[in-house]
Amino acid sequence: MGIDPFEKRILFVTGKGGVGKTTVAAALAYAARDRGMSVCLVEVTPSPNMRMIFGREIPVYKEIEVDRDLTVLSIEPFRALHEYVGLQLKIGGAARLILNNRLLNYFLNTAPGWRELITVGKIWHLYDMKVKWSNRPRFDLIVVDSPATGHGLSFLKVPSVFMNIIKMGRMQGQTADVQRMLTDPKISLLNVVTLPEEMPVNESITLLKTAKEELGIPTGITFVNSVYPPLFDDESQDSFDKLQKDGNAMERLKEVFPDRAKGLLTALESRQARVDQSEFYKNMVLEKIGPPIVSIPHLFPGRVDKEGVQKVAAIISRNLKEGV
Numbered sequence: 001m002g003i004d005p006f007e008k009r010i011l012f013v014t015g016k017g018g019v020g021k022t023t024v025a026a027a028l029a030y031a032a033r034d035r036g037m038s039v040c041l042v043e044v045t046p047s048p049n050m051r052m053i054f055g056r057e058i059p060v061y062k063e064i065e066v067d068r069d070l071t072v073l074s075i076e077p078f079r080a081l082h083e084y085v086g087l088q089l090k091i092g093g094a095a096r097l098i099l100n101n102r103l104l105n106y107f108l109n110t111a112p113g114w115r116e117l118i119t120v121g122k123i124w125h126l127y128d129m130k131v132k133w134s135n136r137p138r139f140d141l142i143v144v145d146s147p148a149t150g151h152g153l154s155f156l157k158v159p160s161v162f163m164n165i166i167k168m169g170r171m172q173g174q175t176a177d178v179q180r181m182l183t184d185p186k187i188s189l190l191n192v193v194t195l196p197e198e199m200p201v202n203e204s205i206t207l208l209k210t211a212k213e214e215l216g217i218p219t220g221i222t223f224v225n226s227v228y229p230p231l232f233d234d235e236s237q238d239s240f241d242k243l244q245k246d247g248n249a250m251e252r253l254k255e256v257f258p259d260r261a262k263g264l265l266t267a268l269e270s271r272q273a274r275v276d277q278s279e280f281y282k283n284m285v286l287e288k289i290g291p292p293i294v295s296i297p298h299l300f301p302g303r304v305d306k307e308g309v310q311k312v313a314a315i316i317s318r319n320l321k322e323g324v
Helices: 021-033 050-056 076-088 092-099 102-110 113-128 149-165 172-184 198-213 234-245 247-254 261-288 306-322
Strands: 012-015 039-043 064-067 070-074 142-144 188-194 219-227 292-299
Touching: 012 149, 012 198, 021 050, 021 070, 021 142, 021 188, 021 219, 021 306, 039 113, 039 261, 039 306, 050 064, 050 070, 050 306, 076 113, 113 149, 113 172, 149 172, 149 198, 172 188, 188 198, 198 219, 198 261, 219 261, 261 292, 292 306
Parallel strands: 012 142, 012 188, 039 070, 039 142, 188 219, 219 292
Antiparallel strands: 064 070
């Protein structure tokens, strides 16, 4: 494969809404945890998916250990800002006084970009945290369930925009630290999740091109989710292809399945169409984006729960071990 994502410190996971982005982020967290790593799974856009996966509420801005060596944190920008101001002033009461100012609150509710900046800043803070009385990182790996593709680019672009605005002072240095974190290939990796369908694949191509060429963010794995695996082995596939071309296919099937021939043939053709579509868009990803690619088969049923996520984690680990 050439890339081992678990050698990095931060894995950003993005993709068009509905492609399984949160599932893949959680699966990466479990795959790393199963390697013996201490992992923090970060949610930046609260959604019910994380709750469904872990079977419990995910409180806002409170670290919770959902499994051994696996912590989840749902970041809320206002609380992250409160923590940041408190750390800068060293006095929590002063931070509350400042942030409770009505004029400042009005400004914060209308000003663009600060939510993304403070959220990425909190991720940097998690990256920089150390185990007490030690220089060892508190988390070996941080997996970020990033915003969906369109907002995901804005989310990652904000630090560089603010660097052009803030020319001096402590905040300029801190923003530069965040930008270095995002663009250092030894630290961060942007991974994208897509479905084997036209729109998600095209959005993924555009996103990765922009991330590399305009933002300088290192890109990693493209996860093609919900891939329909071949229904037949090579010999059976040849037989099915011949059956489809046979003008008497229905009559032949009726001899074996007198009551279900039509439904069976329709189901087989429908499934084969999904297999062909999956193969077509996997090849497009390989051609337009290139390796590494990890294919995740369609799971029946497609449940988003801990058991399903751990199945995906095992698939990812197997792909990484075998190379792609």
